[in-house]
Amino acid sequence: MTVISTRKDGDVLVVTSNNPPVNALGQAVRAGLAAAMAEAASDDAIKAVVITCEGRTFFAGADITEFGKPPVGPSLPEVIDAIEASPKPVVAAIHGTALGGGLEVALGCHYRVAAASAKLGLPEVKLGLLPGAGGTQRLPRVVGVEAALPMIAKGDPIPAAAAERIGLVDKLVADDQLAESGIAFARSVSSATTHPISSARTDKLDTVLADDFFDNFRKTELRRLKGFEAPEACIEAVRAAIELPFAEGVKKERELFGKLVSGTQSRALRHVFFAERAAGKIDDIPADTPVLPIAKVGILGAGTMGGGIAMNFLTAGIAVTILEREQDPLDRGVSIIRKNYERSASRGKFTAEQVEQCMGRLTPTLDMNDLADCDLVIEAVFENMDVKKDVFTKLDSIVKPGAILASNTSYLNVDEMAAMTKRPEFVLGLHFFSPANVMRLLEVVRAEKASPAVLKTAMALAKKVGKVAVVSGVCHGFIGNRMLSPRQQAANAMLMQGITPWAVDDALTDFGMPMGPFQMADLAGLDLGWNRDASKGETIRDVLCERDRRGQKNGKGFYDYDENRRRTPSAEVEEVIAAFVAKSGQAPQSFSPEEIRNRLLFPMINEGAKILDEGMAQRASDIDTVWINGYGWPAYTGGPMFWADTIGLDVVVEGLKAFGHEVSPYLADRAAKGERFNG
Structure with missing residues (x-):
């Protein structure tokens, strides 16, 4: 199958991509686009070019499977530069989604016509990356920094109507009229002596944006992205669009992209992307199995x-x-x-x-x-x-x-x-x-x-x-709650060693979890499942409940809470813990935040290995998907099993032994062979 085809509609060359399912910009597509631009340049009868796509969408991004492999030309930046350098006007006819490299191709075109239902965006940040084919430099020049920065640093697509309002789309057309409208638009501009070149534009660039603009953006728009490296790199790249000439800005963009693409966070987020898609597949069910109607x-x-x-x-x-x-x-x-x-x-x-x-x-x-x-x-x-x-x-x-x-x-x-x-x-x-x-x-x-x-x-x-x-x-407990149990046991054991609840919780929140085990207990209510008549004060939780420390709902649990439910360490809880430690006859212990984190997380990894060994999960990436989407595990670490792969299974095994845990044979065997959970 030819992924890029061309045909003439009078004096307009229509360039069409047909690379299912999403017209990803793989090497064959890039080469085809470059060849099409050369064809247009060499044919004097051609006065304008329209780039369009078959199937359900415009180019929906780069081919992620090429990441980490030796590059094969032409590169996407080279193709986009060739489109932009065309002396004949090039029009992008957009339907479905123009995402990532797809929008960068559209920005390289001189004009953009979009179906009313289309969406446009630069979602690379969600894979721990930034647009790497000039997108961080062209988009601010086309729509201005204030409109471009959220699209680049947050990665959320915008509807075609919003894209038209900010000047990203030149004309909106009915969904069923995109092909003919794109050709008609191209023909209408073919006689113009000049055409807008995104990389050369300065009319939308506010070169005196204060530092306060970027600081306020971080505070208001990026609060939920704490710990992610890519959004900050996106800000740095957009600033380069203001402060540097285009060529130097692109050089800065490529430098930042190179650091991100080879970093652990982007590898983790790309793992998460593929893991979610793999999770939907049940390995032993035939493809032709029917789906029952649910009305x-x-x-x-x-x-x-x-x-x-x-x-x-x-x-x-x-x-x-x-x-x-x-x-x-x-x-x-x-x-x-x-x-x-x-x-x-x-x-x-x-x-x-x-x-x-x-x-x-x-x-x-x-x-x-x-x-x-x-x-x-x-x-x-x-x-x-x-x-x-x-x-x-x-x-x-x-x-x-x-x-x-x-x-x-x-x-x-x-x-x-x-x-x-x-x-x-x-x-x-x-x-x-x-x-x-x-x-x-x-x-x-x-x-x-x-x-x-x-x-x-x-x-x-x-x-x-x-x-x-x-x-x-x-x-x-299935996958998620089954792995939560050993973490809670480890947390409770540390209290009996004299470690405070806030030291335990902070070790996890610093790692990127939304809350720790004792914050979670306070949120749920310490008296959940507790019976006053049966309580004998045998556990720390029993004593706290007996003292009417029920959690957030009455303002005191493992923590003390103000009227806005902000937590502060409780001296009373510290005294209760100290009394239990003294009664046990053990000397209070002292652990670093990293050791606390490992004592909490390594038993989870061990349980995950047992789940895989028993066939309770189809694949390690499914476990990662559960914990990222159900428990707030930080996506930029890839999930618990990917994180274990990253730090080394041998490190996990040695830690478990040091903490006195029995190591899963499945985990021990993989560690001994130098293998990973995820492939």
């Missing part, structure tokens, strides 16, 4: 979790029937769903009409029989096996044959629930993470008898409702 979903429980789960389906256009035992909690749950939608609408994420459409798909009920015609029913009831078994027995007798029954359990054995039904092949776990309408992760728990079609349907449905789905086998 109506039933949910048991209108609490925080049930309501959040419902919103995923409502937003995706799927009807939901939500069940509660009593009217008050049902009304409260429906009210919270509406408030969540209205809050999102106030932020511009939905229109008022869309809110009403979503709410119109929701049917509240107190009668389980109303779930009879659902295609999928998810229970989000109390986390108790007897309760869940009873629910599955009732659902099996009510819900139509062929419908899928799913549990939102966080820990419990889904096979035991499936055994209560006459349809075990239609039962699986769908473990959403709270808040379920926000968190991206969905653990799809593969029950022993679940059919291939049911599993494939669950994965397809997860994608439809905007989730990153990872398949887990049936084990206590």
Whole structure:
């Protein structure tokens, strides 16, 4: 197949890319574009050029698989320079998405025509990179620094209408008229004596932007990107567009790109990119396995979790029937769903009409029989096996044959629930993470008898409702919570060695986690599952609860909290810990932040190795995907298993031995062979 073809439409040369699935700018595409520009230059009958793409999108970026390999020319910057240097006007006709290198190609063109539904962006920062083919220098010259900097340093695409407003797009056209409109536009400018050259423009450059502009941008726009190296490099590159001539600015851009592309963070973020895509594939399910139709979903429980789960389906256009035992909690749950939608609408994420459409798909009920015609029913009831078994027995007798029954359990054995039904092949776990309408992760728990079609349907449905789905086998806590358990045990053990909760938490937040184990305990409530009548003051937590230190909800837990829930170390907690240490007869220990971090994280890696060894996860990258999307593990380290690969499995093994842990044979064997978890 020829990835770049050309044809003449009168005096306009139409250059078309056909490189499925996203017209990535691999070597063959780059060579084809260079050849097309040479063809246009050598043919006096050609007066203008249009660059367009077949399929669902314009060039959606570079070919990431080429990163780290020896370069094969022509390079993308060379191709873009050739386009820009054309004496004949070149028009980019954009549909779908023009992302990364795709937008850089468009910036090299003299004009840009876009379908109304198109989106344009430079998302390289999300792979730990910056635009490396002149994008950080051309975009500020075309749209100004204030519009360009967020696009480059945050990486979020913008709609075509917004691109037109800032001058990135010269003309918007109807989606079904892009081809003819692009040719007509090219013909209309073909007689002009000069054409706008992005690299030569200075009319939009504010060369006196104060340092305050960039400092304020860091404070307001990059707060959530703390720890990421690429956004700061993007700022430095954009400043170069103001302060340096174009050629020198490009040289600076390439220097910064080179440092990032060879760095650990970009390797980690590229791993995350591919890991999310790999997670959606179930290795032993044939490609031709059918997907079951899901037009109506039933949910048991209108609490925080049930309501959040419902919103995923409502937003995706799927009807939901939500069940509660009593009217008050049902009304409260429906009210919270509406408030969540209205809050999102106030932020511009939905229109008022869309809110009403979503709410119109929701049917509240107190009668389980109303779930009879659902295609999928998810229970989000109390986390108790007897309760869940009873629910599955009732659902099996009510819900139509062929419908899928799913549990939102966080820990419990889904096979035991499936055994209560006459349809075990239609039962699986769908473990959403709270808040379920926000968190991206969905653990799809593969029950022993679940059919291939049911599993494939669950994965397809997860994608439809905007989730990153990872398949887990049936084990206590599945992937994420199973690995959380040894971390919590390690944290508790350190308290008994005299290490303060804040020293433990700070070691993790400094690493990049959103919070540590004791902050998490305070947020959840220390008295969750605690019984005053049964408490004997045998643990630190027992004593804190007995002293009415319940967590954030009453302003004191492991920490003391002010009215804004800001935490400060508690002298009382320190005294309680000291008393337990003294009673144990052990001398208080002292660990560096790095040693605390390793004592927390190495046992998690060890548990991850056991999960892989048992086949509870398909691949190490699936574990990374779980922890990044469900628990806030810093993406720039690639996830727990990739991080272990980075620091060396031998280091993890030696650390575990030093801490007194039994090392997983799977981990020990890979370390001994000098292997990695991820390939």
